[in-house]
Amino acid sequence: MSKPVKAAVMGTGSWGTAFGMVLADAGCEVTLWARRPELAEAVNSTRTNPDYLPGVELPENLRATPDPAEAAHGADFTVLAIPSQTLRGNLAEWTPLLAPGTVLVSLMKGVELGSAMRMSEVIDDVAKVGSDRIAVVTGPNLAREIAARMPAAAVVACTDEAVAQRLQAASHTPYFRPYTETDVVGCELGGAVKNVIGLAVGIADGMGLGDNAKGSLITRGLAETARLGVRLGADPLTFAGLAGLGDLVATCSSPLSRNHTFGTNLGKGMTLQETIAVTKQTAEGVKSCESVLDLARRHGVDMPITETVVGIVHEGKPPVVALKELMSRSAKPERR
Numbered sequence: 001m002s003k004p005v006k007a008a009v010m011g012t013g014s015w016g017t018a019f020g021m022v023l024a025d026a027g028c029e030v031t032l033w034a035r036r037p038e039l040a041e042a043v044n045s046t047r048t049n050p051d052y053l054p055g056v057e058l059p060e061n062l063r064a065t066p067d068p069a070e071a072a073h074g075a076d077f078t079v080l081a082i083p084s085q086t087l088r089g090n091l092a093e094w095t096p097l098l099a100p101g102t103v104l105v106s107l108m109k110g111v112e113l114g115s116a117m118r119m120s121e122v123i124d125d126v127a128k129v130g131s132d133r134i135a136v137v138t139g140p141n142l143a144r145e146i147a148a149r150m151p152a153a154a155v156v157a158c159t160d161e162a163v164a165q166r167l168q169a170a171s172h173t174p175y176f177r178p179y180t181e182t183d184v185v186g187c188e189l190g191g192a193v194k195n196v197i198g199l200a201v202g203i204a205d206g207m208g209l210g211d212n213a214k215g216s217l218i219t220r221g222l223a224e225t226a227r228l229g230v231r232l233g234a235d236p237l238t239f240a241g242l243a244g245l246g247d248l249v250a251t252c253s254s255p256l257s258r259n260h261t262f263g264t265n266l267g268k269g270m271t272l273q274e275t276i277a278v279t280k281q282t283a284e285g286v287k288s289c290e291s292v293l294d295l296a297r298r299h300g301v302d303m304p305i306t307e308t309v310v311g312i313v314h315e316g317k318p319p320v321v322a323l324k325e326l327m328s329r330s331a332k333p334e335r336r
């Protein structure tokens, strides 16, 4: 009999825990790394994650530890499930602990502030493992729904298709259907920019702008995502898939999305500080809107919705003023 696949999941938040559950349900032996020892203890003693996924019973073949070396030991896959802006520092500490040959798997949907790097680029920069040992999981995957074992499809991307296939096999369950991809750039940009568009749609919902506005923002949001992606070498068709349209639709329609909810609160008139205070989990778009805009400017790509979100979130622009500016941009053809 072959040995079970071992997976370390670095991060015991909502998605780290839910994806750890997927891997365990698919037959992997899973160890979660939890930053706080008391959370690791609670996971092991109650078989739940009371802080992030209360009420969800976790499988027996999943355990938690506060020791990153213990989590990483012998792992075939080392899954990174922490906020994007904390990746560089954490991975620098974990790199000496990584199992030889382990595949580093990013669950993160962000772009690094300052460097404007995608998460796979940060991973390569820090761990120096090469693109064939870096994979990305993305798509319409709201953690709460996956944790309830509700059906979802996803994309597992790696420049080496055989590695993507290994990860696909390690995470395929009756409720979680991963498709392979080799367009890592497109998959990562789809995930990072949809959080920014999710904020924009949330703001519009909070302002009561209606469903035509929502449909328009989703579609024009996807257009600017694809524009950036193509400039960076992505396949435009990736944005019509699960990592693009699929994730955008789930995020922009669900009250479970932290980015959408964050935007809705701003659109209803809460201040940024009030909105941050009621947001308990990571809403990546709040920081990544600035790094996505930075990336777009470095490559001369126009991203008006992203620019509008930055104006509202970081420059104190009132949403009504931002809306007026967005609607009064010069007329142009839909495709150019």
Ligand SMILES: NC(=O)c1ccc[n+]([C@@H]2O[C@H](COP(=O)([O-])OP(=O)(O)OC[C@H]3O[C@@H](n4cnc5c(N)ncnc54)[C@H](O)[C@@H]3O)[C@@H](O)[C@H]2O)c1
Residues within 6 Å of the ligand: 011, 012, 013, 014, 015, 016, 017, 035, 052, 081, 082, 083, 084, 086, 090, 107, 108, 109, 110, 141, 142, 143, 144, 280, 281, 282, 284
């Ligand atoms: N929740 C979802 O539905 C979902 C789905 C797909 C992708 N994602 C992406 O996954 C990533 C993680 O999101 P999440 O939902 O698990 O977030 P979360 O807020 O639920 O959990 C974040 C985890 O990171 C840890 N953490 C926070 N700051 C840290 C630091 N400085 N150093 C080390 N660890 C730290 C927290 O303790 C927690 O375990 C994000 O990039 C998010 O966009 C989330």
Ligand SMILES: O=P(O)(O)OC[C@H](O)CO
Residues within 6 Å of the ligand: 109, 139, 140, 141, 142, 143, 195, 198, 247, 250, 251, 256, 257, 258, 259, 260, 282, 283, 284
């Ligand atoms: O809760 P959000 O806004 O971070 O979205 C979660 C997932 O990325 C949806 O696929």
